Amino acid sequence: MLLSLHFSFLPLRFSLFTLRFTGGGVFFRMEGVSRVAPWFIGNRQAIEGLERALVPGHRARGAHAFLFFGPEEVGKCRIALTLTRTLLDQVDEPGEPEEGFAHPDFLVVAAAGDAGKRPLIGIEQARMVRSFLASTPFTAARKVVLIDGAEYFSVEAANALLKTLEEPPDESVLFLIAHETARVLPTIRSRTLSVRFALVSDEELRLGLIARGYSRDAADEAVSLADGKPGRALRLLGDAAALVTFRRRREAVLKLLSASRLERFAFVARAAKTDSTAFRLLPQWWMPVLRNIISTGVAEKRRRAVLMLRGLFEADRLLSTTNANPELILETALMNGASSSILNSQS
Known part of the structure; x- marks a missing residue:
């Protein structure tokens, strides 16, 4: 079943996103024309729609928990950080976030584990998220949580967060990052809006690198090794x-x-x-x-x-x-x- 949500703002009207209800949760395809992060390579449509969905005061009901999924090094965390900075600092035209971005109203939780063992997000981390969101924001109008490695939730940790995902504190936003939705627990998938980040075509990646000032030869070599992943291409060039x-x-x-x-x-x-x-x-x-x-x-x-x-x-x-x-x-x-x-x- 599809449901298209539209919002009108004089003098413009645009479609915010299209919701698709499936057995595994809610998937939405973004549509829009705004240029939110001009430095970002690929997945432009998803990014533009996300920024619209997260404009304070204009979010669709329930659009508070997002599951970004797709291959590694396509920019899922970078966009989450960019949107976080916008939400917390009210930056109208966010630039590329600096490494180690921090804010008193921003919490990062990442899956962790010993070398050679499967990473895990455990019950203590879930409780930390609940406690963080339950407190009053320090300086911003809202709180934001980024959970990197949503496929590594333990069942106990996921259950501890279900109520938070269903009924979060006012104006709070959660970004969950995963490489494959199939590995994310169904209880998590069904309570988030899934946003797919895809590999970038060689030509789009090449043009994006050249636009950043790299030579054609350098861009060609990076593209040949990057497998459609802008993050990897930039890492190799740097x-x-x-x-x-x-x-x-x-x-x-x-x-x-x-x-x-x-x-x-x-x-x-x-x-x-x-x-x-x-x-x-x-x-x-x-x-x-x-x-x-x-x-x-x-x-x-x-x-x-x-x-x-x-x-x-x-x-x-x-x-x-x-x-x-x-x-x-x-x-x-x-x-x-x-x-x-x-x-x-x-x-």
């Missing part, structure tokens, strides 16, 4: 060491594409002896390179990349959701890519 690291990853993938099965087994065995956390991240590091090869490479190399990418998708899922042996998972992923006759085989 960090020479990170750029070198990504170049090495690309070289490693290119070698693996033409490697035999025995060579791939040997690579996994060597990699498994290094840092365990880095080893588990290998699929995430390699997939952007493979996607770029698929979109720009020659036909034979594209076919090899597709096979490897399929295996790495499954490996990344298993590494993040199971306790299976990481070395065995990666071996299987790479062998799936090497099983075709288009790859050299020494077995």
Whole structure:
């Protein structure tokens, strides 16, 4: 079922957002024309609608808790911080927020956990959010909470926040950040407005980087490594060491594409002896390179990349959701890519 909400302001009229009611909660698609964050690359329509939805005094009923979801490094937290600064400081034209933005009426809660273990947002953090929102604002007209890692709520913590999400204190706003809505508890999804942030096309990303003053060659290389993620592209352009690291990853993938099965087994065995956390991240590091090869490479190399990418998708899922042996998972992923006759085989 769809419900379009419209607001009229002389002399302009615009559609605020379209609500779609589904079994998993409420999803809304924004429509609008205002330019809220000109420095931001991609997802313009969502950002413009969000700012309209959060203009003080003109929010739709119930538009107080938002679930931003989508891939990493597409700007979900950056936009949440920009909107937070607007809500708290009444900035009409917010610029890019500074690192470490802080305000007495702003609380950040992030999932945390020991290395190698699943992060968690526990009951104590949920109680902290409730206590923070229950108190009177210090200097602003409202309070804002940003919860980074909404997919990591424990059931106990989620239950403790349900009433806050349903009936928050007046004028309070909550931004929940997640990479996948499927991993967010249904009780949380059903009480928030979901806003999808998508990967950015190569051309839009390239133009955005050039508009920021980067050369065409620098932008092209960053785009080839960024996998449609503006945050990653900007990080690479601003960090020479990170750029070198990504170049090495690309070289490693290119070698693996033409490697035999025995060579791939040997690579996994060597990699498994290094840092365990880095080893588990290998699929995430390699997939952007493979996607770029698929979109720009020659036909034979594209076919090899597709096979490897399929295996790495499954490996990344298993590494993040199971306790299976990481070395065995990666071996299987790479062998799936090497099983075709288009790859050299020494077995």
